[in-house]
Amino acid sequence: MFSKRVAAFARSGRAFPLNSAGALSVARGWQMATAQACRAQFHTTHLLRAETVKVPDMAESITEGTLKTWTKKVGDTVEADEEVATIETDKIDVSVNAPMAGKIVEVLASEEDTVSVGQDLFRIEPGEFASESKPEESKPAQEEPSTPTPEKPAEKPAEKPAETAPPAPSKPDAKKETLKPVPPKEPKASEAPKLRVPGSREETRVKMSRMRLRISERLKESQNTAAFLTTFNEVDMSALIDMRKRYKDSILKEHDVKLGFMSAFARASCLALKEIPAANASIEGDEVVYRDYVDLSVAVATPKGLVTPVVRNAESMSFIEFEKELSNLGKKARDGKLTLEDMAGGSFTISNGGVFGSLYGTPIINMPQAAVLGMHSVKDKPVVVDGQIVIRPIMVIALTYDHRLLDGREGVTFLVRVKEYIEDPRKMLLTA
The missing domain is CATH 3.30.559.10 (Chloramphenicol acetyltransferase-like domain)
Structure with a gap:
């Protein structure tokens, strides 16, 4: 109640009557208001809102498997029942799906790790994020043509590298680069054949799959x-x-x-x-x-x-x-x-x-x-x-x-x- 009165006086612009006791009361009031604001902000963090998804039951005779691939990564949005990861067992591959629509905020296991039924696998923040992120990603495409690039060389003629590095003012471009996990995986499949040359005596060891x-x-x-x-x-x-x-x-x-x-x-x-x-x-x-x-x-x-x-x-x-x-x-x-x-x-x-x-x-x-x-x-x-x-x-x-x-x-x-x-x-x- 006191904190509300302090805030009202602050908005009105009037001087707050202070004495030694009053000054102490005001200080305490601001302290309480700040603490409440921090608590409110803390309770809306991703860590508290996120829900932990565990390794699902796979079958009566299967208690563990190998986490083969993450089809989604931290920061990706998913729909309900969309595949997030694949677990390889000795009989079948098991898909782990998102229980709800939301955003992946943390992964709790790495690829090729052995995971057991009931083990924490990843954390998801419930909500609809796709509609919020799409307009933001589309803005840079419209703003880039209208950016006054000629002015920069005039102000800083010696810094030519700045002309070839426009991503600094357009932060969404950096986000787009981080949302491309697939290209790095492609060279891995083609590295082995490229290294093979006539007369080569190199050996390759590959871990046997569970199947x-x-x-x-x-x-x-x-x-x-x-x-x-x-x-x-x-x-x-x-x-x-x-x-x-x-x-x-x-x-x-x-x-x-x-x-x-x-x-x-x-x-x-x-x-x-x-x-x-x-x-x-x-x-x-x-x-x-x-x-x-x-x-x-x-x-x-x-x-x-x-x-x-x-x-x-x-x-x-x-x-x-x-x-x-x-x-x-x-x-x-x-x-x-x-x-x-x-x-x-x-x-x-x-x-x-x-x-x-x-x-x-x-x-x-x-x-x-x-x-x-x-x-x-x-x-x-x-x-x-x-x-x-x-x-x-x-x-x-x-x-x-x-x-x-x-x-x-x-x-x-x-x-x-x-x-x-x-x-x-x-x-x-x-x-x-």
């Missing part, structure tokens, strides 16, 4: 656990190629999906799995788990490594339905948008090395599954048909299976059934 580490662990675990055995067979692809040529254009036009070989092999595998259920089973402790459904894992190569998204209930899908689902999963894999739900489970795997030109190969079982089917490239070969040597498109297929669950008879029978269905696709329509 690559996890892949190596699982593959070695598979080799150490399962009793591997691989059987091969040759498939005449003439009938399937003819069917694909006949219907691919109409299917693309009507269903907006490309008809490939994978849907036929998936259907043939599902029918063969009904006859050989052990190939669709898994070992859990001292028990064997048999399934009356087929969750088909399809190996997809991505820049970060091999992933195996799962097509659920593939046994109930038609060719077109399977191709649509596979197309969606493949796009998500290439874009790094696969979730743990997309890859969890799986009872049988198909791997198509033929798209890269592979002729033969022994695929590794995706544990705890019992078998994996390997497809390879199609090559014209001379074969004997009805006593005549003819040229036919041939694909070598391989089945690697766990000998603990499948005997040789079952493994070979499974691959023969797949061969029969592919060489005469009409049989798949006659089998329930």
Whole structure:
């Protein structure tokens, strides 16, 4: 109350009646008013208004990851749910999004740091800042042409560098320069190739990604656990190629999906799995788990490594339905948008090395599954048909299976059934 009276007198310009006690009261009043103003200013600082965002829950089995990239930096404004950072785990990449619109005021971890679920990651000041900053950034563009640059050389003719350094009066230009984090990253990717010269014996050490580490662990675990055995067979692809040529254009036009070989092999595998259920089973402790459904894992190569998204209930899908689902999963894999739900489970795997030109190969079982089917490239070969040597498109297929669950008879029978269905696709329509 007293501070308000002091302020009123100060605005009026009248002399304030002072005595020794009054002077002391005035001094105390100004002291109180100043303290209140400081407290009000302190309570509106960024540090008090900002909210801390923590590393989100990623999955039940994932407790930590590597902070790969900051897509936003301190001072950047973000919209609600906009991506701020990416965390790489041993299975998927997790996007950390802004919980609200605002401005990033502090980052609490650096790229390549290991971060745990619940750890403080960054601080954000809530509010809408985009509309406030845009008019300020647009002003210098209008003011620059009208700045009286000729006057400066007249006043200071000896200081020629001042002519080439107009950013001093236009501070927003400096802000624009600081808002360009992307260009410095581009040379890093091109530095290594430039340094390589003929005869160079330099070595480069690159830390393995979490996904690559996890892949190596699982593959070695598979080799150490399962009793591997691989059987091969040759498939005449003439009938399937003819069917694909006949219907691919109409299917693309009507269903907006490309008809490939994978849907036929998936259907043939599902029918063969009904006859050989052990190939669709898994070992859990001292028990064997048999399934009356087929969750088909399809190996997809991505820049970060091999992933195996799962097509659920593939046994109930038609060719077109399977191709649509596979197309969606493949796009998500290439874009790094696969979730743990997309890859969890799986009872049988198909791997198509033929798209890269592979002729033969022994695929590794995706544990705890019992078998994996390997497809390879199609090559014209001379074969004997009805006593005549003819040229036919041939694909070598391989089945690697766990000998603990499948005997040789079952493994070979499974691959023969797949061969029969592919060489005469009409049989798949006659089998329930």
